[in-house]
Amino acid sequence: MANTFVDRExxxxxxxxxxNGGLILxxxxxxxxxxxxxxxxxxxxxxFALKGRDKSKSMLILLHNDNQLASxxxxxxxxxxxxxxxTDRPMTIIYSGAKNLAENAIAEDGSIGIRxxxxxxxxxxxxxxxxxxxxxxxxxxxxxxxxxxxxxxxxIKEGVDYVVKFxxxxxxxxxxxxxxxxxxxxxxxxxxx
Numbered sequence: 361m362a363n364t365f366v367d368r369e370x371x372x373x374x375x376x377x378x379x380n381g382g383l384i385l386x387x388x389x390x391x392x393x394x395x396x397x398x399x400x401x402x403x404x405x406x407x408f409a410l411k412g413r414d415k416s417k418s419m420l421i422l423l424h425n426d427n428q429l430a431s432x433x434x435x436x437x438x439x440x441x442x443x444x445x446x447t448d449r450p451m452t453i454i455y456s457g458a459k460n461l462a463e464n465a466i467a468e469d470g471s472i473g474i475r476x477x478x479x480x481x482x483x484x485x486x487x488x489x490x491x492x493x494x495x496x497x498x499x500x501x502x503x504x505x506x507x508x509x510x511x512x513x514x515x516i517k518e519g520v521d522y523v524v525k526f527x528x529x530x531x532x533x534x535x536x537x538x539x540x541x542x543x544x545x546x547x548x549x550x551x552x553x
Contacts, residue, residue: 366480370525374485378493382521383407385498385512388422389450389479391505391534392512392527394520395422398492401462407494408464410519413501419465420452420473422495424486432460432472432492437546444476450537451475454551456544465494475537481526497536507533 374384381403384395394410396403398421408415423429426444429436434457443453458465458472466472475495477483486493497505498512506512509528517523539552 366484366526371481371484371488373522374524375488377522378403378485378489378491380521381406383410383519384522384524385517385520386481386485386524387479387509387527387530388482388495388534389475389477390537391507392498392509393495394498394516395493395495397489398461398465398494401464404462404464404494407496410516411496411499411501413496415464416468417501418467418471418473419494419496420475421461421465421492422475422477422482422486423492424477424483426476428492429455429474432474433457434459435544437542437544439546439548440542443540443542443548447538450478452537452539453548454539454541456542461492471541473539481524505536507535 377384378397381400383406386393386395394407396407426441433455452473452475454471454473456471458470498516499505508531540548540550542548
């Protein structure tokens with residue numbers, strides 16, 4: 361990541377958009393994402409509509425630290441904290457028993473994918489917003505994920521309410537996170553390495 365300076369006005373605009381139920385296009389610790397308030401069902405619905413995504417496919421949420429997990433997951437196995445601590449790559453963990461989130465953000469089986477972010481813009485935005493943010497790849501459903509800002513389709517850029525300025529010049533190719541499913545018993549399996 362070339363620049364780690366986060367412009368206050370950029371954060372404020374993204375924050376206002378989220379608070380008003382809008383969609384943002386923003387950089388994450390993996391690839392660019394479409395985001396909204398993960399507790400606002402109408403906002404989540406807009407994300408599905410913009411992507412043309414099947415509603416049976418769940419989305420993931422971002423949190424800024426693992427202390428927040430208990431607010432959104434009923435039972436967190438101790439191994440979850442060890443896995444988060446041990447990884448040196450962005451990792452999304454799918455937990456059973458999601459709670460306090462928009463119903464349409466939660467998978468049909470009651471699970472939710474959560475990633476604790478390590479990204480200057482996301483960290484500050486999540487700390488100030490004080491709620492989880494939806495994160496789904498900035499592409500139309502069925503199309504390849506955009507590896508950087510320049511690869512994002514025009515209809516996605518035009519379909520959101522605010523496009524974050526931070527990271528737009530970064531030409532590095534982002535990669536999706538590791539995905540792991542974690543059972544309440546502590547048993548886990550990799551879904552994507």
